[in-house]
Amino acid sequence: MDGTVLIADDDRTIRTVLTKALTRAGCRVHATGSLAQLVRWVEESRPDLVITDVVMPDGNGIDLIPALHRARPDLPVIVISAQNTIVTAVRAQGANAFDYLPKPFDLPELMARARAALERRGRARPAADAPAGSDEVAGADPAMPLVGRAPSMQALFRLVARLLDADLPVLIAGEAGSGRSTLARSLHELSARRDAPLIRLSPADSSEAAFARARAAGDSGGTLLVEDPAGFDAGGQARLSALLEALADAPQPPRVLSTMGPDPRAALAEGRLRSDLYWRLAGAVLDVPALRERIDDIPALARHLLARAAVQGLPKRGLGDDAAAALRAHAFPGNVRELENMMSRLALTAQGPEITPAEVNAALAEAGPQRRTTPAPHPAPRAAVAPPTAKTDQGGVTHLSEAVEAQLRRYFDLHGEDLPPAGLYDRVLAEIERPLIELTLAATGGNQLRAADLLGINRNTLRKKVTTLNIGVTRPRRLM
Structure with missing residues (x-):
């Protein structure tokens, strides 16, 4: 690498590490803990790259970017921040930052992005990349629980920043409680449409009056959020498809968002969702990871939710x-919604200013035996309902039906006064069907004929289910 790099960070350790790494790579580096000094350097010299923190003693690094670009329109700026929220990512994108990286970051990753910025120096990013109205994003609600530095969440934040003011319909996929509705609200409230209404349409309210409200979105230029489109009956899906076609020709077409389970393509393949409706909704698909797939985010997210609870009036x-650490051991089948409810209860019931491990363990015991003893090396498959765990009585007899009943009871409880999304019967059967087929195939060494006989179903039926459920079938190797 070659070029002059300016670093602004109030953490001396970070300044030292970045200075040494970039110097070894061949760059000329100047580092400071002051944004005022950074501005002077930019105005007095011709740097090739700026790396800046967000929260500094004398200001905000993102707010400074427009001034840096006025002095040097072609200057790439990489933002690094410990504020790992969707608002930070959107603000960095809106300020026309070259890139955004959450703290703590991997040094090789930052070096790779610095190299990319230096290779593109002299070529300013077009102003069209900045979301319309992004100067107002700073006033957006920072309490939305979209927090995380896990790679999956950071990738999601970047996609949201790019899609913020696009007219493309967006389908948000994920498990119940993972934050789908919150993400949809963020796409509306952080966009240029924030002053227009957000109108919801769901299977629970698919009356003529609800469709009339949805049609009104075409006159307001707001956002239409379709919740669980696969949960509408055949007639409702036909009306929904016709509505979307009509709204596309409205004077001020609304932004169309939708939320579905973790595998929208399965709903399409199984015939639960009309293909024309799917393609009207899935201009872009955002996958919201389950909480168990980003367990390292749990501590920061829990503290964020405690701070939000305090703003709402709780202790x-x-x-x-x-x-x-005790929280990280829990599987959280209810995802962020379960964690949010737990932190609200702990904020209310804790005996001191700091929640103790004993209080966390007591709350987890009430939640049930969803425990993780060691982090899984790979994310567990996403599920609409957590897989049933068999329990054993004192005589050692396993009662699977009781375990299933307990899991379903917890699933209903997680929705509070609301009902779960429609289609529960098929989802529950699918949750039992997949592990049953996988274990049977494993027991028969991948022999589908023997597995079909053991299950008591036709071999062709088994093949179809293996394909539909995307189950990998492997046969054991013969040892010579």
């Missing part, structure tokens, strides 16, 4: 590292 509580 202000802290969360120590030991208590946070």
